[in-house]
Amino acid sequence: MRLKDIEKKLRREQESKTVPEVYARASRAPLNKLLSGETPARAFQKQLVMRLLVIVLALFLVAAIGLSAMWLAPSNGGSTPDCYACITVSGDGGELRIGLILRSGRNIVTAVEEVSSGKLNTKPIVSHSSQIKDFIKPNKGDKVRVSLISNASAALTDGMRFIVNELEYIYSGAEFDMITDANNAQTKTGVVEYITACGGRIEVGASADEIIKTYAALFA
Numbered sequence: 001m002r003l004k005d006i007e008k009k010l011r012r013e014q015e016s017k018t019v020p021e022v023y024a025r026a027s028r029a030p031l032n033k034l035l036s037g038e039t040p041a042r043a044f045q046k047q048l049v050m051r052l053l054v055i056v057l058a059l060f061l062v063a064a065i066g067l068s069a070m071w072l073a074p075s076n077g078g079s080t081p082d083c084y085a086c087i088t089v090s091g092d093g094g095e096l097r098i099g100l101i102l103r104s105g106r107n108i109v110t111a112v113e114e115v116s117s118g119k120l121n122t123k124p125i126v127s128h129s130s131q132i133k134d135f136i137k138p139n140k141g142d143k144v145r146v147s148l149i150s151n152a153s154a155a156l157t158d159g160m161r162f163i164v165n166e167l168e169y170i171y172s173g174a175e176f177d178m179i180t181d182a183n184n185a186q187t188k189t190g191v192v193e194y195i196t197a198c199g200g201r202i203e204v205g206a207s208a209d210e211i212i213k214t215y216a217a218l219f220a
Contacts, residue, residue: 081109081216083150083159084208086187087132087167091142094118098135099191101216105158110219111135114194122197126219132166142176147187151208156182183208191215 083102088095097115100108111127113135114120127134146163150156160180167178181187191211195202200218202210 079103081212082152083148083155084191084212084215085149085159085163086114086145086147086191087136087163088115088145088147089136089142090144091139093137093139096136098132099194099215100132100163101212101219102155102159102162105152105155106162108132110216112219120194120197122199124198124219132163133170136167136170138171138174138176140174140176142171142174144171144176144178146178146180147184148180148182149188149191149208149211150183 081101081103083105085100085102087098087100089097094117095115096113096117099110099112099114101110103109108131109128111130111132111134112121112124114124144167146160146167148156148159148163150159160182164178164180167176188206188208188211189204192202192204192206195211195214195218198218200214202214206214
């Protein structure tokens, strides 16, 4: 077969093939949105908004998960008594001594009038709803001592602030002297002796946690 015959055959084969028209379809749905007439600024704004929405949604989900964990987590510190407070008032009416079991340093769980009119109460009336103002009748010149026992520094700080604020409110308008101390050896000995006198069992030299636990159980 001659070269010219081969060329003629190839031309006929090419002419018989149909080439699909893709331009019309590509022009109707372009890959680049800019081909549809959208400006570069508009396209950039859309992309930026979408990215910001994704970031905000992710932050919201993280915050929601964190808050849910905080709400659902059990609060051990808020359910266990962590402080014993002894308030002693000396005045014309004799000595008054109140024992308090506090939770979280500011919530009164148990209130016991240990001494009234200078007399030790071994079978005291126990209250789980009374406040400090229910026991103290302020008189000018009273000498008040506040002693706290706890192993938790936050409970000591919060408890002392709470009691002092209450006493200052009770004595508003009346002059009085007040001293404060924390984890005093004399106070620990006194509360251990009182627990024993009321029928409780506790060893001399017991820790602050043991004192608080035993006192709370004895007057529950």
